Amino acid sequence: EAQVTQNPRYLITVTGKKLTVTCSQNMNHEYMSWYRQDPGLGLRQIYYSMNVEVTDKGDVPEGYKVSRKEKRNFPLILESPSPNQTSLYFCASSFGGESSYEQYFGPGTRLTVT
Amino acid sequence: DQQVKQNSPSLSVQEGRISILNCDYTNSMFDYFLWYKKYPAEGPTFLISISSIKDKNEDGRFTVFLNKSAKHLSLHIVPSQPGDSAVYFCAARVLNTDKLIFGTGTRLQVFP
Numbered sequence: 001e002a003q004v005t006q007n008p009r010y011l012i013t014v015t016g017k018k019l020t021v022t023c024s025q026n027m028n029h030e031y032m033s034w035y036r037q038d039p040g041l042g043l044r045q046i047y048y049s050m051n052v053e054v055t056d057k058g059d060v061p062e063g064y065k066v067s068r069k070e071k072r073n074f075p076l077i078l079e080s081p082s083p084n085q086t087s088l089y090f091c092a093s094s095f096g097g098e099s100s101y102e103q104y105f106g107p108g109t110r111l112t113v114t
Numbered sequence: 115d116q117q118v119k120q121n122s123p124s125l126s127v128q129e130g131r132i133s134i135l136n137c138d139y140t141n142s143m144f145d146y147f148l149w150y151k152k153y154p155a156e157g158p159t160f161l162i163s164i165s166s167i168k169d170k171n172e173d174g175r176f177t178v179f180l181n182k183s184a185k186h187l188s189l190h191i192v193p194s195q196p197g198d199s200a201v202y203f204c205a206a207r208v209l210n211t212d213k214l215i216f217g218t219g220t221r222l223q224v225f226p
Contacts (some may be wrong), residue, residue: 005159031212042120042218043158045204050212058213090157100212101146101205105157 002027006091006106014114021076021109023091027082030096032074033058033103034066036087043090049074050096081113117141118206120217128222135220137204140185144206147180148214149189152201161202162189168198194224 004025010084013019025032033048035058045058049068063085065077074093078085088110119138135149145166150158164171164178164187166213173179177190191198204217 035216040218042118043205043216045213045215048213049143091159094212096212101148101163101207101214102160103214105159107157 002088002104004091004104006089006109008109009107010076012109012112012114013068015082016080019078019081021078021089021110021111022089023074023076023106023107024072025074025091025093025104026072027093027095027104028071029093029104030071031103032068032091032093034064034074034076035092036060037090038087046076046089049097081111083113085111087111087114115216116218118204118215118217119147120204120220122220123218124221124223127194127222129196129224129226130193132221133189133198133224135189135191135196135202135204135222137187137189137217139187139206140184141206141208142185143209144215145209146207147187148205148207149177149178150174150205151205152203152219158203191222196224196226198222199224 007022012075030051034046035043047066048054093105094100094103148163149161150159152158180187201219201221203219205214
């Protein structure tokens with residue numbers, strides 16, 4: 001089954017404790033992206049990757065890191081989480097180019113930082 | 115600065131009637147406009163698209179209209195069904211990129 005998986009689905013952590021949210025897709029997509037969803041703000045892009053070893057900042061990259069060592073994986077790293085990073089996070093992937101507007105989303109990771 | 119805006123946070127429609135969801139944008143550098151649908155505890159799923167050179171695209175019960183002069187698009191769902199109850203996000207793709215910019219979402223409730 002074609003899908004985007006994220007782990008964990010739920011995470012409660014404390015300020016400053018490094019964490020990683022994993023994202024994996026099995027559709028051989030070139031393009032992968034991370035979004036956060038906050039009330040009244042919709043989905044905002046954090047980082048994206050056009051292909052292996054190619055990453056770039058989205059609209060709200062502060063406090064986050066990513067890597068793309070393999071085509072299928074695109075982990076999101078919070079080196080020192082803070083309470084303002086409490087949010088619902090989505091990973092997405094698509095083929096690049098003309099049909100890139102059809103993005104496939106993972107089920108989401110709800111992160112709480114206390 | 116919100117480039118894609120959905121001014122109605124919620125909409126309630128009776129089953130069988132038409133649902134109309136609206137979206138406005140402020141940037142002309144978009145080549146595609148999209149609608150995504152999101153159920154609770156799931157990720158958004160792609161619903162329908164329209165190219166910036168078109169003014170209408172239809173897929174079954176779903177039709178998207180684009181008014182470029184007004185920088186406005188709308189999604190019509192006819193007839194509405196209870197299973198359509200979800201949050202709908204309008205989005206736009208930035209020209210010559212793979213980047214999508216999303217609106218804030220409209221929660222649609224279809225009641226019997």
